[in-house]
Amino acid sequence: MGLALVATLLSLRIAISIAILEITVGVIGGNFLPLERTEWVNFLAGFGSILLTFLAGAEVDPEVMRRKFKESITIGVFSFFGPFLGVMAYAYYIGGWSLREAEIAGIALSTTSVAVIYSVMIESRQNETELGKMIIAATFVTDLGTVLALGILFANYNWYMVLFIAVLAISLFILPKFTPWFFLKAGNRISEPESKFIFVILFGLGGLALVAKSEAVLPAYLVGMVLAPFFLANRTLSHRMRVTAFTMLTPFFFLKAGSLIKISTLWDSALLVSIFLIIKVATKFAGIWPTMELFKFTRRENMYTTLLMSTGLTFGTISALFGYTNKIINQEQYTILVTAVILSAVVPTVIAQRWFQPEMKEVKENV
Secondary structure, three states: OHHHHHHHHHHHHHOOOHHHHHHHHHHHHHHHOOOOOOHHHHHHHHHHHHHHHHHHHOOOOHHHHHHOHHHHHHHHHHHHHHHHHHHHHHHHHHOOOOHHHHHHHHHHOOOOOHHHHHHHHHHHOHHHEHHHHHHHHHHHHHHHHHHHHHHHHHOOOOHHHHHHHHHHHHHHHHHHHHHHHHHHHHOOOOOOHHHHHHHHHHHHHHHHHHHOOOOOHHHHHHHHHHOHHHHHHOHHHHHHHHHHHHHHHHHHHHHHHHHOOOHHHHHHOHHHHHHHHHHHHHHHHHHHHHHHHHOOOOHHHHHHHHHHHOOOOHHHHHHHHHHHHOOOOOHHHHHHHHHHHHHHHHHHHHHHHHHOOOOOOEOOOOO
């Protein structure tokens, strides 16, 4: 928590996203302080990623999604396929990795970071603009492609997966109707029954996802999306859950992510890390920039969107950890991928925030 406070004070001083500074402070702490990633730290970090992913999904405005459907889908699809195919091809044909290892590399570096983008949007208030909401919607499409690729290529096709899909589908159908009724009956109380209800849903579906060899952040994002209209209309509840997330939970997630970078390994594998990072950013630009030009966004909006869509963190780290845990990739490959993923969260975001922040344009009201 001391490191989290230091990161917050630095953020106030130098006007860089708190997420980026917490990652950076985490790198310093993980390499120069006797930090331990205990079970309770891992739990808080995991819960932070799930809640942050849910809140990001709850920011996907259905009205903006409908109005900017073509833009969101097109940008999201190109944002996924470009780095997925580019990184996988390099790892397999040039890097000498096996096909399965190359697939993990492509999946890990195809992502756009929900956590980083949502944190940046909240801090800069871009989540209140049409451009910001479109970026969040496009991020959903990109990361949905990542999760589907991980599931299709590596999932265990058994009855647990069938059960998970069935329960998730039923939940997504029922929750938009049941949640407002439950909140009305439970009322606004100091014991926070609304927040606890959301936590029960996230933990339940997340646990079932893990049993099915999927990832807990996938149902969290989808639940956030189906409840987005309700949360957009109940800003007080949304604010209370943000306070819970950004005060206590997300610092552990970002600091842990930074602490995974080992500077000694980074020096040994700096060239390959740099190549993966360059391929990811270059293929994101190759896919997103022409698309943004086609839809007639301004050059500043184009650069800002492309840079933010080049970030990676949550799903990228999860995909790399999945590969390492299931012995698809080794420790060195895991370190290379996680380092490239975390650098992709830092470098494009800093550039976007410092030099390409677009003007605030409020979401257009329907007439």
